[in-house]
Structures are given as C-alpha cells and as structure tokens.
Amino acid sequence: MADILTSTCELIDAREYARQLLDQLPSITDASTDLVDYHGITIPFSTARLLGFQSYLSTTWAVCDSIISGISLLLFNKTVGKDQKSPPNLLTVCVKGNAAHYNSFFVLKNYGWPIAVSYVIRNHFVHDGASHFGYDFFAGRGKADEYQISLASQGGWSFLEDQMNQKHRDVKKDYTRLTETWPWHQDNLLKLLELCNDEIDEAVTCLVGWSVGMATLQARYLLERDFSPILSPPTSP
Numbered sequence: 001m002a003d004i005l006t007s008t009c010e011l012i013d014a015r016e017y018a019r020q021l022l023d024q025l026p027s028i029t030d031a032s033t034d035l036v037d038y039h040g041i042t043i044p045f046s047t048a049r050l051l052g053f054q055s056y057l058s059t060t061w062a063v064c065d066s067i068i069s070g071i072s073l074l075l076f077n078k079t080v081g082k083d084q085k086s087p088p089n090l091l092t093v094c095v096k097g098n099a100a101h102y103n104s105f106f107v108l109k110n111y112g113w114p115i116a117v118s119y120v121i122r123n124h125f126v127h128d129g130a131s132h133f134g135y136d137f138f139a140g141r142g143k144a145d146e147y148q149i150s151l152a153s154q155g156g157w158s159f160l161e162d163q164m165n166q167k168h169r170d171v172k173k174d175y176t177r178l179t180e181t182w183p184w185h186q187d188n189l190l191k192l193l194e195l196c197n198d199e200i201d202e203a204v205t206c207l208v209g210w211s212v213g214m215a216t217l218q219a220r221y222l223l224e225r226d227f228s229p230i231l232s233p234p235t236s237p
Helices: 002-028 045-075 090-095 102-128 156-167 189-227
Strands: 035-038 041-044
Touching: 002 035, 002 045, 002 189, 035 045, 041 045, 045 090, 045 102, 045 189, 090 102, 090 189, 102 156, 102 189
Parallel strands: none
Antiparallel strands: 035 041
C-alpha cells in the first residue's frame, strides 16, 4: 500500500502541471490568429485546449484510481478488493456501489455529485474528444471563448446534464459539501473542474485517513496482544 501511495505523488504533480497549462493557455494565445506555441509547435487554441483538458482529466482519475487501488483491501470486501478484471474506483464502488457500506454512503452523500460530474466530463473528453454528434462541448473555438461551456440545446451543458440524468440518477445535486448550489461555472470549465477536484481530493483524503488509521489500530492491538507481559497467577499467602 505504501509503495502505491508513494508512486501516486508523481501523478498528483502531473495533474497540477496540466492545470497550470490550462490556466496560462489563454494568456499565451495570439488573439489575432487563435494560434499558440504548444511545446514548440504552433497549433490552434481549440486543439491545445482539448489536449490540456484531456491531460487534466486523465491524470485526475489516474490519481483516484491509483489511490483507491492501494487502499482497496482495507476498504472493501475481498471480492471487490482483489478484483483485477474490474478494479474498484471512486465512482463505481465508493459512490454507486454497496461494497464499502458506510464508506460508500459517506462519499455518496458528501461528494457524490462532483465526483460523478467529473467522471462524465472525463469520459466525454477522453472517449469522445469533447464532441457529441458534431456538437462541441465549448461555446466556441477561439481564444475569446476560452473555456465557456456551450449552452445551446445540443451543446456541452445539455450533454452533461443529460448524462447525469441518464447514468447517475441516484446521485443528487445536493450531494456536495464544499461548493455552491448547482450549476457551477457554466462560463469556465476549468473553474468547474477545480471545484470538483477540491471535493474529490477531500473524499479521497478521508478514505486514505480511515484506511491508514484502521491499519495502524489493528497493528497496535496485535503488538500489544503479542508482546504484553504475561502476568503470573497470584500466589497463595
């Protein structure tokens, strides 16, 4: 478990670098041409934007999956914890599953909505390229549009809410702890994902803390049991 959690630190750094890239992207894009220098290659802003969000979302969920995998045997039953074909992840087991009992209930009620929102957007960007039947997720393709989500009838916001209603109906909009009432930042996808990640990070921190705390208490109990001095029976006067 320690090795897995330690190795995840590099993924956390990668996620932050991806966030910084997106944060700076509009300011380094030429407003007259909508072109940007992307690692020595001049490409359209819309392409750099897609690559940036794919990186940010992929590393976000790589962090989650790696951490949950590392602590799975302490959180879930044996069948779920050792499932190599379908490893447990934060959404399918901790939010929508029943294998973790109280852990699932806690994560669902406190963080379920932002976790599901992030997961839907991640799948859309990674698997669909942020396009649905020819309709782009964003309001426009130029620097002036930055990260504004399309509010058109077939646009990104409509797609997001449809996916939440169809695939995550049991996850309610008020299953959130740190953020304001939905909707969040329709004008800026980066800010929306930063809010989601604040809640995801807190949820994962709780699960890691419980897992490590549980393992520590078990080890302490066993050490005290095995190495405590055996008292001699009292002698008769």
